[in-house]
Amino acid sequence: MAVVRPDYDYAPRGRKDAARHREKVKEAIRKNLPDIIGEEAIITRKEKQIVKVPIRGLKSYHFIHGKTKGVGGGFGSGESKKGKVIGQRPKEQGKGGKPGNEPGVDYLESEIELEELVQMMLDDLGLPNLKQKEVRETVIPKGWTFNSIEKTGIKPRLDKKRSIIEAIKRREILIGRLMNETGRSREECEAVLDAEGGNLNRALELLRGGEPVKEKSDFPFITLDSSDLRFRTVKEDVEYRSNAVVIAMMDVSGSMDSMKKYLARSFYFWLLSFLKTIYKHVEIRFIAHTTEAKLVDEHHFFHKGESGGTFCYSAYDLAIELIDTEYPTERWNVYPFHFSDGEDWEAERTVASLKKMMERGIACFGYGEIQTDYSSSVLMHAFRDNLPLLSIGKDDLVYLEGRWADSPFLGVVIRRKEDLYPALRVFLHSDKNKAG
Amino acid sequence: MKGPDPERLKEADKLIQEIARDFGLDFMPQEFDIVPAQKMLEITAYRLPVNFSHWSFGRDYEMERTKYDHGFAVPYEVVFNSDPCRAYIMETNPFPIQVMVMAHVYAHNDFMKNNRYFQYSRRDMITSASEAASRFRRYEEDYGLDDVEKLIDAGMALQWHLEPLDKSYQETEEEARERLYGWKKEPAGGGEFDDLLPENRQITREEKMELRKKTPPEPTVDILGYIIEHSPKRFREWERDVLGVIKQQAQYFIPYRRTKIMNEGWATFWHEKIMQRLFNEKFLNPEEHGFYNLYNSRVKSHNPRMINPYQLGSAIFKNIEDRWNKGRFGPEYEGCEVAWQKEKWDAGLMKGREKIFQVRRTYMDWFFLDEFLNKEIIDELNLYVYREEDKGLYYEEIVDEVDWEKVKKALVRSLMHWGVPRILVVDGNYQNNMQLYLVHVFEGLPLHDEYCRKTMEYVYYLWGRPVYLETREFHDGGTRKVLYIADENGVSFHR
Known part of the structure; x- marks a missing residue:
């Protein structure tokens, strides 16, 4: 049998080229971030689960035939009847159906950790290495605290206990010396020393003179000398915190359809992901409102709709209450965000409430207006007319930004899924600048 | 182990x-x-x-x-x-x-x-590819990984668009032009069938002028080959080498595909x-x-989403051998309408072995299935066509067709031209402006839009001047002409 020895180099190249492919996949992801962040799979993840985003292997493009009907298909064999379901194929990122009969080649699924994806987005947004802990900390004064013990000080800070301890120590030393030098018993030395008010020389004389010793009192007589005195020093006490809370508010009245909620949901998801990279501790609370506002859980927030009109101030007032009771701005970086379709029956009162909220010293107020062709946009107009705002246009996106530091306002209009990414970019940039 | x-x-x-x-x-x-x-x-x-x-x-x-x-x-x-x-x-x-x-x-x-389809392949491909690998490595060092990679990307996108080497003689462009001029070649020793050759037609001066300017002289499927020779980009030596190697390898693998x-x-x-x-x-x-x-x-197991060539191919050869052993072919057998006679048909011909050896010499998949795939085999293997339906979060794969004639028709069609759409280079100097004009020969299926656009980007990358692709789409129960144009602004689509 002609078995040949290899006449080529065995050096493995598969792994090297596979690495190159992965590199290209990442590059493709980076280019398609706007698409990917809108993906349902990322947003509807279960809490505390490791999230992996399925990414398709890169396709090798060439001319191929399309389909006459359906999105894809092919041939197969095995027991079957017309209409029998033979399986499912998960959807790919982006658009485009399965082409022709190409066997599997184009459908390699590789995975990327969510964390890596977030980091890539940060890189792309020009905020590199935020994760390498440029943690944003808040310093909270807690009044005064005692620091150390000194021998001098003012009377109110006298540490009585420590001073007495010093005095007892001194007395013990003196008694020891008396016993050594006179050879009398401990009881005698104690009695004489106490009787003489702690005076060592007098006690020595008396004991050496062989004088009989008076009855010892039941309690030791402690004398305080100035050298025994101890005083406390104080310093200012502070606490370091790295807390942020997102107060998510949303209009859940009938006009907010599931697509609008989906956009809001995407935005909140990414907002939280980013804040988690800057703060050690991030919380989110949900306020759903129609004409009335109430605190709800996440599921309720995104999935339950209610009928009724729209008073946005109701949500803002509840947010203020929440800030005052649970998230004081000295301890928390508060990010109230509000999504609506622009409808508001009492816009003036809403503006007033917002001003009140800003007075609390919040980190940033975000307003996202999800517009469709039929949106009224009452609220955005009200904000623009009543607050000191700058209108800025960038990357096809027009947004409003607070002119002064005491009006940390950011308003964006979102029309489609594609607007999410620029909107996030705007938010992160302004937030970053404020911090830096 | x-x-x-x-x-x-x-x-x-x-x-x-x-x-x-x-x-x-x-x-x-x-x-x-x-x-x-x-x-x-x-x-x-x-x-x-x-x-x-x-x-x-x-x-x-x-x-x-x-x-x-x-x-x-x-x-x-x-x-x-x-x-x-x-x-x-x-x-x-x-x-x-x-x-x-x-x-x-x-x-x-x-x-x-x-x-017969393997007869014109080069038989030193293993060494040839190994040598190409070291040359490419040098190109990567000299011209940068990105440039080499981009060229390979583009070349590979067009690799299957070529004329298979199944003739011993390949006509050059000049020879094709001469043939079209109607310059009759000397017949090889006055053969007995000379009278069947076409008459020498007189060609007008205008036609000749026209033909001289025309490139390619007649439409060709060899897109990559035409680009290597005629691209206005004027490839450097290493670029011609890279594209040449890709074409050469595709040529080597086409018999396998067919x-x-x-x-x-x-x-x-x-x-x-x-x-x-x-x-x-x-x-x-x-x-x-x-x-x-x-x-x-x-x-030989069933594959619900793919044709298993081991299973299908061996079943067909078995079927052919059996039929030719028993004489179950020809007008007499086909014409027999008595079911039990047909069922028991055995003329004791014993020509099966001879037949399969002859088939393996002269057929390729397309003709093989067209001629020998029958109801018996399709029913035995339960071959079917499935389609995918959009179900929101996923696609559902549903058996769409089990009727043997329809399954066969679809399967045979998928094997035409080794499964690659037929696209011809019609004009390499379109509008007298060095633009490339391609035409997709519509054979029942439109092109896949996403793939078409991306591939057009590659063609433009290789050609460097605007590229046109004429094809058809379904419209109103029929089809209509559409045009893809690739230029410096990307790929656009026109109805």
């Missing part, structure tokens, strides 16, 4: 050769290279034992690797059409499987030596026969034979 005993393998090899010759198989000298899994996966992904670097090969390697690691798809063998014939087999396969693979390889060897079902079917048909003989002659013990049977049934 330790590989099988080499002495016993040698014995198997000798026996297999004897049996194969006895069956009438006619093969080239055979070499086996027994390689570890890692190398085997690379050969599968890179198409050749050593080939140039490209991310797409890396991607395929990773995919093969994953499948292998999870226990799906153990590669058995890769055989190259070289002289001597070279086969790579997997080190870790157990003895009975190794024997099966060797028997399988000898039948492939016979197929490639005798099938005969996949036949080739695998033929090899399976024969390895089953050879294995049976080895068992009958007591070379394999019952336990080994049982082990082989288990694996063999896996090789």
